[in-house]
Amino acid sequence: MVDGGRYRAKACEGDAVEISATIFLDGHDELRAFVRHRRAGERRWHTQPLERVDPALGVDRFAGSLEVDGAGRWQWQIEAFIDRFATWRGELERKLAAGETELAPELEEGAAILAGAREHARGADATLIAAATATLADGAREILERCRAALEPELAAAAARRSDGAPGERSALFELDVERRLAREGAWYELFPRSWGGFEGVRERLPRFAALGIDVLYFPPIHPIGETARKGRNDAPRAKPGDPGSPWAIGGPDGGHTAIHRDLGTTEDFDRLVAAAREHDIEIALDFAVQCSADHPWLTEHPEWFRRRPDGTLKYAENPPKRYRDIYNVDFECEEWRGLWRALREVVLHWVGHGVRVFRVDNPHTKPLAFWEWLIESVRAVDPGVVFLSEAFTREPMMMALAKAGFSQSYTYFTWKNTTWELREYMAHLADPALARYFRPNLFVNTPDILTEYLQRSGPAGFASRLVLAATLSPSYGVYSGFERYEATPREPGSEEYLDSEKYELKQRELDGPLLPLIARLNEIRRAHPALRRLDGLRFLATESDWLLGYARRSGDDVLLVVVTLDSRRPQEGVLVVPADLGLPASFAVTDLLGGERFDWQHGRNYVRLDPARTVAHVLSVVAA
């Protein structure tokens, strides 16, 4: 649960969600506990037993799991009850062990408890309990014979199935958001379809994206682009004739958020692309960016949704002293907010109707949390499989609040974490179970807005290193096109913007570049290894080097050892310290899934040398003891 039940925790279809609780009572009676669960709306409850865990791991702690086999909202609660028969049985055992023999009153008590249990038992249990009760209560028999009958393990099991039928104590009811696996796991690739020959051009390349192991192709806005105050190349305040404008300045004479830019194709082309992608197990993700260009139909159809200044003019977006004269923000606080909210939901549902089930949401942190909570819940009422990625680069409390409001996953500050210390600290924070319960990272190595200083300076090995980190540190990661060919020229020194950014001009892109084989191989490894598709099995390992980042990824029996150099220029030496409690044998062989070499390793220190001219990382799989 999250914040004591105020928010829903998250899981994915097919997960066995770990449930644990501290359960105790006054006195010494035996407890039994289970988790009751159902999908929201279902009438019947299902139950799963909870077992007492080793007290060294938690006093009075019980644990079990809850298998969630479908997307949607689930409800669960803990129920516990006193097992009166087991309590009585334990006391009888102790009295016998102490040599007591005057046990007739005890046996009568036991018979009375069993009579209660029998009323609630069925079939074979009922028969067994009835027979045992008769023996227990039979004053003509020897006390010890009657005790033996009472202590039969089968009887205890039958009675435990509901000791005396009395209702148990129940915890509050908690809810769980179960999503598709893609909400947690996926390899994303961002591209501007206008640079790839529109929807048809992308469709033609689907087999190659599939071969690369891409799960999601994410498109910046595909809608008509405003002409008024359109921006020119390199963010020039005025466009020159022929400049296509930024896709985020949404809306023009052809329509707004439900229209398609005429240069990309028709609605039919889009539908065809979505359908073809699905055949390749690829999903098309759209951008949900709420702002409007000056030419968006809503400005004239719904002037009541926009804020005006005292002189009656529309108030364009600004963050003083910056002014965004090409876009207007809707006013979530306007009097007609209900109509505005519904219209925005209609936009999302329009694209859901066209087969889009993944949305990257632009700047959600500048819109009300209540809106997102409502939007996501009401869209999921139509299709519980819709995935929302939050593009909130802001202060952590807001990023976390967006996750609590329902976003499936979020961009992160990974992009700017470059040193071993920064990466360890930040990723350990994200993998902390209290956080990971509701916040899922999507590690992008670059975006159209973020060409980091590290990439500008690192050369090709730095690109490879960041790619390995993203693909092996998080179940979801992403690449924006150009990365695979080491694009790294900033608009000006000190800027994180690309020179001649695709945001403001047309490009002719092709799917090539020297990093593609590494992307393909990493995605292949990710698909073969469940350890790379969960965040919770992340554990950092000592390397005795400031340049080498080492970590283990584990899920069940699947263990991978990863070591990545953050030095893109010089060879670095160090070790990977394999702790004994990682569950590996004292000595074992590993294979590098990237390079193919085989090493004999052991608990403790294992020598590592990474020369960025040859390879930036080992991704090691244990092959044999």
Added chain:
Amino acid sequence: MVDGGRYRAKACEGDAVEISATIFLDGHDELRAFVRHRRAGERRWHTQPLERVDPALGVDRFAGSLEVDGAGRWQWQIEAFIDRFATWRGELERKLAAGETELAPELEEGAAILAGAREHARGADATLIAAATATLADGAREILERCRAALEPELAAAAARRSDGAPGERSALFELDVERRLAREGAWYELFPRSWGGFEGVRERLPRFAALGIDVLYFPPIHPIGETARKGRNDAPRAKPGDPGSPWAIGGPDGGHTAIHRDLGTTEDFDRLVAAAREHDIEIALDFAVQCSADHPWLTEHPEWFRRRPDGTLKYAENPPKRYRDIYNVDFECEEWRGLWRALREVVLHWVGHGVRVFRVDNPHTKPLAFWEWLIESVRAVDPGVVFLSEAFTREPMMMALAKAGFSQSYTYFTWKNTTWELREYMAHLADPALARYFRPNLFVNTPDILTEYLQRSGPAGFASRLVLAATLSPSYGVYSGFERYEATPREPGSEEYLDSEKYELKQRELDGPLLPLIARLNEIRRAHPALRRLDGLRFLATESDWLLGYARRSGDDVLLVVVTLDSRRPQEGVLVVPADLGLPASFAVTDLLGGERFDWQHGRNYVRLDPARTVAHVLSVVAA
């Protein structure tokens, strides 16, 4: 708050309770926040501002405090609102700084915001805002003159007192149990009044207990003792003639829980004792033990409150194979539980009526939590100053649950923590703010049931060492009589029971013993130093010795440095490492409040040698820089 608001946190009268919250919103508007608070039942809310804390200490974190000036239940919540004028003012400043001059529309916006603020302002604020609005809106004046008027700090302050009068966002409502200081701070002394000449004998010695600095005199049950199955000396199953029996076998022909044992005195004697104690600032604490002897009037008057076996006989208390044939537990699950609960509350209220405001509750963990929650709440409805000490030596979840149910304080496992490692680990756990918010320890050095192996072996220096630890590690601590004269003979080897325990026989006790001066001095130091009356300023310090336990106690400007040897036989050497961030000057002088020596100390390592033949501890006060 505790468990997300499910339980009440605790405080004491006169505390400034720290309140902090993470508060943020979508977008960049300026926030103001405060805490609203009132005593439960009061109509009017009071407010206290919260200020943004250094972001390095918490992103979007606001903090303030809430002064609680009376015992009882308090309610509080956070309220935050957007300061529209401050937001606008900040934007105007940034635009001016960027050299913008076309600010007429901005000034009109500002005038509109101020008009809203003026509606909710009073007196001088209203006049100031009205004048500023006129200047701002005056199109005949220069833009810069109008801007200057807008930026006057007095105007910002007046408008901030409620920017635009719009209602703020409020958190959930939380509750706080505010108790008397004695709920947290006190020196306890436990005695059996029958060994001291009854109530009159205790009354005569009150001046001496007062001189010792004792705050609470705690008596085991003072009620008639059962004769049936009465226990003899050293817990013998049968009493011999003249054996007085255990005070915990409550009830006889003279009455039950509201009666007084005839050998101790009359009700009038008791009242006289309570009144006399009050004049010495001493409180009499009674034992609330729910069990009944076979001769308790309730067994005949209310047989429905007790459990019977199938053969109709009463079921005495047992924890198989142990049987407590001298006592019967009431059955909290009986059908007539409402009458039983009410009768138990009447017992407590009876003694409250006789001036008793402190109860030590025997074995609360074997009774339902719901009962305690109800009992404590309903007794505090009569007198919010009643203090309840939980004698629950059980698993931690239950101990914590009793504190959440309302107990003011609790016995702990301190008694069995003997090594530096154990003491550091356990006391750091208890001082953890998340726990200390609702669980308050009372460190007893011994009890009639607990003569630890450590005391049996340690000799006098061990007694002194345990006393210093208890008195300086926790705001509440206690001593059971006999400790001051090093009583240490167990009933048999391996037992923690005293030989010839006072529980089962009459003693003639006198207030003497070699440890009394140390008790008196420690209580004097505790009263002079607020740092010893709070748990939250506890910080362990390195000593470079397994035998020396070092810690700092701090409350505001009051800082004490304590070092105690746990070796009662041999001298031990080490250091006390004073960290630079403790707030002390780089070099300073300390005086040992126990021994009177003066030392020149500094940040870092300070040499310490403790010879148990001379002294077991330094309790150091900083005297000068």
